[in-house]
Amino acid sequence: MVLAGVLLGQAAVDQGLYAAGSNSYGAQARGSAARADLVLDQQEIDYPHVELPDLLVAMSQGAYDTYASGVAPGGKVLFDSGLVEPKAPHDRYGAKVTAMSLEEFKNRQVANVIWVGLVAGVTGWFQTEVLERTLVNLVPERFAELNKAALARGLELGRAWGGA
């Protein structure tokens, strides 16, 4: 999940945007409720922490319960519909991403990369080729193809949502 934040931030910078990212640190980042924040802008960012997010990805019920109500009016809440019980108006963008990572890719670790694809697909903020190049640079070589496939799957789903 931390990797997903780094990946999106790095890709944003690689395509000329400004990015500022923070994430859970220390014991928090290992196995408990972890969080990654990202601020993107076309100009230099004055305040680098997220205040009123335009987009939330909730991979667990805990994350959804804690953060969904803080999303900006009109903002999007993406959630894992296999793990999260959503409430209106944040019940539109659900996908069983963790289940998908196990069933389609036999690898739970790629769930975060599917989410990266979903975020990129639904927002249209990222260039696919930059995202793919950044991803390949960040993951071990032997997992490159697996991750590219997971990214493509997420993009496909996200674009469908984006056009919905």
Place this chain on the structure above:
Amino acid sequence: MPLTTVTNPVKAGSRYLSGNDAAAEGAIAAGCRFYGGYPITPSSEIMEYMSREMVPRGGAFLQMEDEIASISSVVGASWSGAKAMTATSGPGLSLMQECLGYAAFTETPVVVVDVQRAGPCTGQATKVGAGDIMAVKWGSHGDYQVVALSPWSVQEMFSLTVEAFNLSERLRVPAFLLAEEATGHLRERVDLPETIEIYNRDYTPGQPVFGCAEADGIPSMPCFGAGEKLMVTGSTHDQWGFRKTEGPEFHDRLVRRLSRKVLDRKAEICRHEGYYLDDAEVVVVAYGFTARSALRAVRQARQDGMAVGLLRLITIWPFDGELISRVAQGARGFLVPEMNLGQVDGLVRSAAGDTPVKSLTQVNGSTISPASILAALGEMR
């Protein structure tokens, strides 16, 4: 010339770096070739980076048994001719204090990156604080001066590390990067330059190493092995390094020069930035990460019709009290938000004259939000 322009040895261009990695790259760019340290949260990524990079770049890396040994190794490496550094956080800084006094008194260039966490003592190791402002200046006994710079971005984690090295080498003083956990672990876009200005220490063979004619002079610095008869002692010494533990004139001259060599150069050393100060009635004085919250709050307050501005301190030590006095003349009040119980607040008060100063303190291990600063500004309407 000691100040030279060199090709930046780390990758130039737009990059996405963490603050701690940027500080390590800044050190490498400045010419650092010795790192001695003991890992401590939240600074450890700097040590990890340097453990990978020092040897391939022709330098040396030592993991010492504690912070006392770490700073001692850095002082020794500096006298062997290397630009040398360590990184730590509050508890490690406390252990380093005796040897930092030794570095100041022996005029040894050393750079310490202090990634501040919530203290005192062990405190909350992974949480942010800014409580070491006074510790870096007054932590060792006796009168001496240091340089301390306060980065507010990952970009400045790089550029101010370079500047800390340049000032340390030029002034022969310990120089601190007063970083904070929030900036050390922030990842941000940086735009790194193709070339970089670095200061290589002055050395003229045969010159006195610990004194000069000027009362605020900075002597030439050889290294061991250069052929000089070199003695380095933490006792009072004359210009050649001979111990002078009796004569009052030796101690007086040395202690005064160690302060004056920094304080007489404040105009060259001290840097700040002003935002919306021209017509500001209330001025927020902030530094480090808090200055970013302050800038956001000031912009919001401007939209709300308040005549407020931001004075961002980049140099903390030496403290530019004259700057505060100048700004005070046009201001109705100062607001000083800090992640401590008012350490810079006291310095601002001492220079603000009749202008009222309001302190906004937060020591709960998290950064001060723009909303908190905006609320405090609202109370000063």
